[in-house]
Amino acid sequence: MIDAKSWITPRDLEFGEYWAVNDRLKKVEDAARDWDAKIVALRGHPEVLNVDPPREVKGVVVTPEVPYVLPGICTQEITSGMLAVSSIAELDRCLNPGTYWHDARAARSDR
Numbered sequence: 001m002i003d004a005k006s007w008i009t010p011r012d013l014e015f016g017e018y019w020a021v022n023d024r025l026k027k028v029e030d031a032a033r034d035w036d037a038k039i040v041a042l043r044g045h046p047e048v049l050n051v052d053p054p055r056e057v058k059g060v061v062v063t064p065e066v067p068y069v070l071p072g073i074c075t076q077e078i079t080s081g082m083l084a085v086s087s088i089a090e091l092d093r094c095l096n097p098g099t100y101w102h103d104a105r106a107a108r109s110d111r
Contacts, residue, residue: 001042001059002091003035009065021068028067032074032085035061061085 007027012020039059042049046057058078066087069075074085081094093099 001039001057003031003038003059003061004088005031005061005063007064025068025070028061028063028069028074028085029072031061035059036073036084059084060091062088062091064088066090 007024010020013024036059039057042057042059046054049057060078060082061074061084063085064087066089067074067085069085074083076084078084079094082090086094
């Protein structure tokens with residue numbers, strides 16, 4: 001399951017201002033904690049999804065950009081190649097493996 005965020009990237013964050021980076025870090029960590037709590041609740045009651053019970057319920061917070069985070073809840077690997085907090089590009093790459101130029105180049109160089 002995906003919790004997609006549509007945060008605006010302020011200019012101060014783009015320039016790496018300490019307060020802006022710290023504010024975004026807190027926002028990302030709060031989102032990861034909130035989403036993790038919801039996923040834990042869904043695992044306990046998968047019938048609320050109103051679909052055939054999945055083997056496993058996993059959750060990822062997806063952000064517009066790659067966020068700066070510290071090791072912890074945000075950097076837990078949820079599934080191969082996906083962290084608890086990932087960018088939209090990382091999600092796309094995980095869902096569509098082999099469609100990026102560097103994946104194709106790596107595959108050719110292995111021959």
